[in-house]
Amino acid sequence: MPIQKVDKIWMDGRLVDWDDARIHILTHSLHYGSGAFEGIRAYATSNGPGIFRLTDHIDRLFRTCKIFMIDVPYTRDEIIEACKATVRASGLDACYLRPLVYLGYGEMGLNPLPCPVNVSVAAWPWGKYLGEEGAAKGVRVAISSWRRHDPNSMPPAAKGTGMYVNSSLAKIEALKSGYDEAILLNPQGYVSECTGENLFLVRDGAVLTPPFSAGALEGITRDTIMTIAADLGYEVRETNLLRSDLYVAEEGFLTGTAAEVVPIRSIDDREMTHCPGPIALKIQETYNAVVRGEVGQYKNWVELVD
């Protein structure tokens, strides 16, 4: 679905008209994937738009930049304020937000250190990433023939633009084969995550997810779900998962800012025992209320724009 335009995009300290948010063709990050980014959602709350775990997302953006030795020319607070200003300028109650730190125009070649560092924040309306039907009835997932990066080739803890070639290869393969999403195994054969979501299984009533050391991104939704699930009384465990664990799980679901909580219907054509399963459904319902600031104990996760 094409991106829906709004009025303004924040670029290097000011809000510019959407159609003027342009870069030079010799922008370093365009050639070498040397950027860092975030995907964040703002939701309509009873107090106006609230950005879910904004500070945690900006902290992850700075961690990514630290890994890539990118010196961000703004403070965390300035980028947080830029995100709020972008939501305000969009006039939207709910939207997706895309902060991007990229190496700009000026130097070429594989030493990124002398490059200028630019920052932008865009906001636009974005519906459910894996579709309304996917969120309600579950998605069909396949294990990819592509492996998640080896952590000594590309650090999975970093949300770097170039890293996503790996995810796109797996996504294309899944879609062309008639599935909705792919699961990537790591070089050791353990489950890491999906192309843009973390993965959870339910086995014997316990909620399981791969550890970061298996190559999963430090997902903020993942952390949210682990907290919610534990508070709901479920046993939550980070554990290495094998391919066969995927096939025999009672329930499964994916989590991510764009996708939110999406039940898994089948993996490699093995149907999950329940879809949507009772635990996935309870967690999904709770998540949908938490992000809108409707659950008292998690209200501090919702950072109001005004």
Ligand code: PMP
């Ligand atoms: N894994 C990958 C590869 C992702 O791109 C994302 C989306 N940022 C996630 C997991 C989920 O992370 P989050 O919950 O922070 O959106």
